[in-house]
Amino acid sequence: MFFEKFFEEFEIGESRESQGRTITETDIVIHAGQTGDFYPHHMDAEWCKTQPQGQRIAHGTLTFAIAAGLGAGAINSKAMTYGYEKLRFPKPVFIGDTVRVTFTITDKQPHPRKPGFGLVTEHTVMTNQRGETVMVCDHVHFVECKTGPDA
Amino acid sequence: MFFEKFFEEFEIGESRESQGRTITETDIVIHAGQTGDFYPHHMDAEWCKTQPQGQRIAHGTLTFAIAAGLGAGAINSKAMTYGYEKLRFPKPVFIGDTVRVTFTITDKQPHPRKPGFGLVTEHTVMTNQRGETVMVCDHVHFVECKTGPDA
Amino acid sequence: MFFEKFFEEFEIGESRESQGRTITETDIVIHAGQTGDFYPHHMDAEWCKTQPQGQRIAHGTLTFAIAAGLGAGAINSKAMTYGYEKLRFPKPVFIGDTVRVTFTITDKQPHPRKPGFGLVTEHTVMTNQRGETVMVCDHVHFVECKTGPDA
Amino acid sequence: MFFEKFFEEFEIGESRESQGRTITETDIVIHAGQTGDFYPHHMDAEWCKTQPQGQRIAHGTLTFAIAAGLGAGAINSKAMTYGYEKLRFPKPVFIGDTVRVTFTITDKQPHPRKPGFGLVTEHTVMTNQRGETVMVCDHVHFVECKTGPDA
Amino acid sequence: MFFEKFFEEFEIGESRESQGRTITETDIVIHAGQTGDFYPHHMDAEWCKTQPQGQRIAHGTLTFAIAAGLGAGAINSKAMTYGYEKLRFPKPVFIGDTVRVTFTITDKQPHPRKPGFGLVTEHTVMTNQRGETVMVCDHVHFVECKTGPDA
Amino acid sequence: MFFEKFFEEFEIGESRESQGRTITETDIVIHAGQTGDFYPHHMDAEWCKTQPQGQRIAHGTLTFAIAAGLGAGAINSKAMTYGYEKLRFPKPVFIGDTVRVTFTITDKQPHPRKPGFGLVTEHTVMTNQRGETVMVCDHVHFVECKTGPDA
Numbered sequence: 001m002f003f004e005k006f007f008e009e010f011e012i013g014e015s016r017e018s019q020g021r022t023i024t025e026t027d028i029v030i031h032a033g034q035t036g037d038f039y040p041h042h043m044d045a046e047w048c049k050t051q052p053q054g055q056r057i058a059h060g061t062l063t064f065a066i067a068a069g070l071g072a073g074a075i076n077s078k079a080m081t082y083g084y085e086k087l088r089f090p091k092p093v094f095i096g097d098t099v100r101v102t103f104t105i106t107d108k109q110p111h112p113r114k115p116g117f118g119l120v121t122e123h124t125v126m127t128n129q130r131g132e133t134v135m136v137c138d139h140v141h142f143v144e145c146k147t148g149p150d151a
Numbered sequence: 152m153f154f155e156k157f158f159e160e161f162e163i164g165e166s167r168e169s170q171g172r173t174i175t176e177t178d179i180v181i182h183a184g185q186t187g188d189f190y191p192h193h194m195d196a197e198w199c200k201t202q203p204q205g206q207r208i209a210h211g212t213l214t215f216a217i218a219a220g221l222g223a224g225a226i227n228s229k230a231m232t233y234g235y236e237k238l239r240f241p242k243p244v245f246i247g248d249t250v251r252v253t254f255t256i257t258d259k260q261p262h263p264r265k266p267g268f269g270l271v272t273e274h275t276v277m278t279n280q281r282g283e284t285v286m287v288c289d290h291v292h293f294v295e296c297k298t299g300p301d302a
Numbered sequence: 303m304f305f306e307k308f309f310e311e312f313e314i315g316e317s318r319e320s321q322g323r324t325i326t327e328t329d330i331v332i333h334a335g336q337t338g339d340f341y342p343h344h345m346d347a348e349w350c351k352t353q354p355q356g357q358r359i360a361h362g363t364l365t366f367a368i369a370a371g372l373g374a375g376a377i378n379s380k381a382m383t384y385g386y387e388k389l390r391f392p393k394p395v396f397i398g399d400t401v402r403v404t405f406t407i408t409d410k411q412p413h414p415r416k417p418g419f420g421l422v423t424e425h426t427v428m429t430n431q432r433g434e435t436v437m438v439c440d441h442v443h444f445v446e447c448k449t450g451p452d453a
Numbered sequence: 454m455f456f457e458k459f460f461e462e463f464e465i466g467e468s469r470e471s472q473g474r475t476i477t478e479t480d481i482v483i484h485a486g487q488t489g490d491f492y493p494h495h496m497d498a499e500w501c502k503t504q505p506q507g508q509r510i511a512h513g514t515l516t517f518a519i520a521a522g523l524g525a526g527a528i529n530s531k532a533m534t535y536g537y538e539k540l541r542f543p544k545p546v547f548i549g550d551t552v553r554v555t556f557t558i559t560d561k562q563p564h565p566r567k568p569g570f571g572l573v574t575e576h577t578v579m580t581n582q583r584g585e586t587v588m589v590c591d592h593v594h595f596v597e598c599k600t601g602p603d604a
Numbered sequence: 605m606f607f608e609k610f611f612e613e614f615e616i617g618e619s620r621e622s623q624g625r626t627i628t629e630t631d632i633v634i635h636a637g638q639t640g641d642f643y644p645h646h647m648d649a650e651w652c653k654t655q656p657q658g659q660r661i662a663h664g665t666l667t668f669a670i671a672a673g674l675g676a677g678a679i680n681s682k683a684m685t686y687g688y689e690k691l692r693f694p695k696p697v698f699i700g701d702t703v704r705v706t707f708t709i710t711d712k713q714p715h716p717r718k719p720g721f722g723l724v725t726e727h728t729v730m731t732n733q734r735g736e737t738v739m740v741c742d743h744v745h746f747v748e749c750k751t752g753p754d755a
Numbered sequence: 756m757f758f759e760k761f762f763e764e765f766e767i768g769e770s771r772e773s774q775g776r777t778i779t780e781t782d783i784v785i786h787a788g789q790t791g792d793f794y795p796h797h798m799d800a801e802w803c804k805t806q807p808q809g810q811r812i813a814h815g816t817l818t819f820a821i822a823a824g825l826g827a828g829a830i831n832s833k834a835m836t837y838g839y840e841k842l843r844f845p846k847p848v849f850i851g852d853t854v855r856v857t858f859t860i861t862d863k864q865p866h867p868r869k870p871g872f873g874l875v876t877e878h879t880v881m882t883n884q885r886g887e888t889v890m891v892c893d894h895v896h897f898v899e900c901k902t903g904p905d906a
Contacts, residue, residue: 033335035220061216069186084238184637322799337522367514371488389537486788639824665820673790691839
């Protein structure tokens, strides 16, 4: 469940891929219920027929949360989430689409003000079964250096 | 439900505040179920007792999704989400905390490559009942200019 | 699962009582999510502290739906719901309250325009563990006569 | 979120319309789970094929609760729910139907025993995408008079 | 709600049948969320297309839990669950299948070490709308004898 | 996500332990809703106070399903579930208990009628934070031999 991976051990270009997951009408209904976002884009099939996309689409926050969840495997006890950057939704996710996520280490920098820690950027790309990119973001991790916070 | 507000009509400093919402154990359990993120930080009260925060905390993606939902009121038909920047979680959200969100327009720029459109930044700050900031991000909107896309 | 009970077989004063059910925070959160009613009366514990009732209360529609569900046992294949009258919520239902429902036949009338059918009124009273009435309504059933619709 | 509208300010004939919402299989399954009503009308597609309506239908309590939720916008701090009358379900709601609700003020009366308060009736009609009425009720509000309870 | 049926009153061959229930995509999504089992067999429609069964299937634990729930009617206050044996899933349950359960008393034995109690085996068989058996198990009940535990 | 482990590679005594999970009131309410089992043992806190255990307890099927889910990590593509034996619930699981599961290989046998396959028994024990055993069962896997089904 837990493992240890220090800042020094991350390498630019390292990559992992999640399993797939089909986004269902149920996911959208539960997400509307969890967030209170009942916008017609997600909840009104008749209105959607009058719009360019023609059908209901997943909430961006649902897409993002599922991407994060698909990456939640073993836990690096030397890292925690620092934040997210450049979250974008290039294409809509429709009911019945099957998505998967690729996580790639694209940057690592010593923390500018906290000696002994670094920031590791994991570029996160969700694609659907047609190979289209439906979500991208940079997940920045705050990671302990092997030398330790007191080094 | 729908209203029209063009790029030119946004003013830096405009602000609105959401209603409050108490984050419950139910929210966390449902979010774990929706995302598949069953990390012990959210799901194992015994393990949490051994950690600095001492108790279960909400998922960052839950906090973010609820913040977005709390802002989902009337719909500006001239705007859509462009993306999010600088998503951070300065303090944890605990079960029983009551959060609310302030949305402030902090920037507006013509779109660099798409004439007739602009980017409007809505700085989003979630606070708890103790006045602590628990989430911040910049929600960037893609907004039509009054002059229209063809102007 | 199914049984047959005709209009003629109902007797004024007949009564049945449901089992009990504890209303939980989960029920309220799920009901908010199902209906989209996130009013602070149900969702904002801090705001509720400033109000006379002092705490979150169940939605009236939740109370009503659970009362109906507690009465959903064997199905009379000769009856269907005609409607509801005089739905009232004399006292709030709080998280942790345990409710039960008494159903009493209080009226029966031949249907004014449909020979062979009658209307049977089932007075429905939900009480909590303190013996307070928290919901009442008249559930009116449309019931076939033994003589049949063609009699 | 809150506004003030006194008894005197309601006018017979005032009307507002909700947004639309597609009723999903998920809504029915969650409602069965919330209420404990697993009647075959809602849960057994094979049995429904043998019945006149031919398919699963939404619970009446679900239809009613969603209608109430669709009306839950800004909150009039001078009003609270007094009760509901004449709740009827003229046509079934099927999975995939999209409903919307019209709310019209149809009556206002001084409260017979409580000076300074009145009863305002909001006639509530839910229709589907075929224009059929699927639910009606009278929502009665208990509203403060401008003159105040002590007047 | 409660009734009393002693060990002596069970007869080999006694049988009862549940009502039917259609297993929905919603059931599977909620069960994945409740258990944390997001295996592609249940959640990835694209991957399932590459497998012999060709489509998503219900979790075995979902099938089993629903079978138990379909049998949860009136409660015998003289019995409690001792355990389950020989739980098998001969055929998969697909989204949209309608299942029902037959419960048959197939064995009864005095408890080997606890005088005054017996073990009653209820053979449980779930079938789908094509008459295929999709789950079987032996539910063993621990039942008080009429003579009482002190006899 | 997938790995390959053949019958020959399992060793009696091999063991793995799950992470922990706190069982919440939410889990019980959702499970009642999923199964339709609203027995007062799980849903009526007042009635439970009059019983020996004094409080609401988790459904056995919930405990079992969560145990299975806690074991759902990487997938052995050479194995599938054959069935479960000796499922027992020695102690109740209460709201707020934190459980974890130990899985130990306790038996392996060639399949009696299917050459090239074997049956591997994984003894499954769930314990709570007080070290009490709350569920045990034998999960039997149907596993391909390295020699293959045609050997």
